[in-house]
Amino acid sequence: MSHLAPRTSHLAFRTYLGLSIFLLLAFLIGVMQGAVLLSPATILKILLRWAGVSVGTVTWLPADETILLQLRLPRVLGGALVGAALATAGVLFQGLLRNPLADPYIIGTSAGAGFAATVAMLLLPPASVLGFGSVALSAFVGGLFAVLVVYRLARVSGQMSVVSLLLAGVVVNTVLGYLGSLTIFLFEGSEFQLRRVFTWLMGGIAIHDPRQLWVVGPIIVCGIAVACGFANSLNALALGEEGAVAVGVDLDREANRVIGLGALLTGAAVSVSGLIGFLGLAVPHILRLAIGPEHRRLLPASALGGAALLILADAAARSVVAPAELPVGIFTALLGGPLFLFLLRRNGRERTWR
């Protein structure tokens, strides 16, 4: 029964192979690009030497080594983690909420993290725990707290409904968003502070301390692995909530776990990157157009695609006006938008969403 042993196996292989090559290329561009251009050969030699392999005489400047190992590598790895986390959370929320406009921030994370980060930047003294500043910590806690509030609001009658979750998310996002604006007006900061708030809200990979990666990395990698375990339930949700329950999905339990996991992934990403828009919305759509809506394939593919896309966007953000930097959110939209539209037009006849 060849049509039943469907397009999965060899298509899945081709998908993962293609995305892995894309990610590898993005990685290479990510570590090469910047104010100082490093050649692939130099990069390879520095990495080999760092790993303890003898590569003969040192033919590069000591500064190159510092740039690669202290600045670029943590940043590219950070970008990969954040991109993977946001894209995975996007798939989780779009699948659970059955809504094409859902993104990782939809149930309150963005405004919760944004408000808390604004307060931290304007009012809190800089502190540091494991390389995380007060802004990063506030954003993480604020994002999760807002999700908790949204969740409680959506559960009033004991059972959770998707519609009330969406509505509560929109309301909490709006209210907290304006509370953030109010904070900016009331506590007039310096121009520097305001610029910092504005930049943070537009997103940017900020790894100040490699230790941050040792905290965020395991959370995101484990989170994505666990997310793949929800693929069958998310597939069944294509039938609607009652349909999913009828084929054996314990909807309440699965929804709770998916929401918690999505919020954790998003919170971890936001703590090192601010609010990077569009990526978590667009990457799942782009990959659904390319490989279909089946979640066992879509979840890992989105993680790979999101990682590659954010590395590229970040490379662009720090190269275009080097040595200054632009917020990376500008480039996730500028890179992801046209790609999204191209695929949407090409596959226009067989839309993936109904």
Added chain:
Amino acid sequence: MAVTAAIHLDGVRFAYPTGFALGGIDLRIAQGEMVAVLGPNGSGKTTLLKLMLGLLHPDTGEVRFNGRVLGAVRRRELARSIAMVPQEIALSFTMTTAEVALLGRTPYLRRFRGPSREDREAVGAAMAATDVLPFAGRPYDALSGGERQRVILAMALAQEPRLLLLDEPTRHLDLSHQLRILSLIQRFNRARGLTVVSAMHDLNLCALYFDRLILLSSGQVVADGPPDKVIQPDLLKEVFGVTVQVEPHPTRHIPWITILPDTA
């Protein structure tokens, strides 16, 4: 004859917040029965099916499947025994016929795992039985109403249920497709002892294919029995407000109704 009821409703009451209520239902349906649930729109047919599936929980009373209270059985386990064919499904994504049918295997899939060979075989068998294999690779949305209904049935049969609930399976189908789908369900009932409970509208089709009819009116069971007991002019006049004449079917030993429109 001491038969264990496959599905047993005991004093079931259920009310929606909007006011409609199903009141005091006692029903025993044995394994292998083929039962039609009849009644006017809004009489509680779909609600009754959802209670039997455990999608809704009774306010008072109990629904038992093979002796166990539905609420105490895990969803996954329940879905391996009870399947539902809803009136229609609205997919959130474009999926092929085979992908939709494969969703019927959800209660058998393990976390982090795709369908096994056993799962694919079960889906293949269900799709062959419902004759949907020829369009396995076509998008579900591109199919006709009759084809879709058979795909949903294939999905439900892929669950390998012992109780099949159907919500007006012949709705929107032309006459030949109506007969085709009911014969198919009847074949599963006769050959494999699948218990069938189906909401229906067409009284003549009920008489042709079902052994037992349950007539609902305003959330109450007003008649329950074989077709010739339930299809009675005065009863139908009272429940549906329609005048009918009941005669024996020309070739079968079942009642056959002729509608007499009010000409007053």
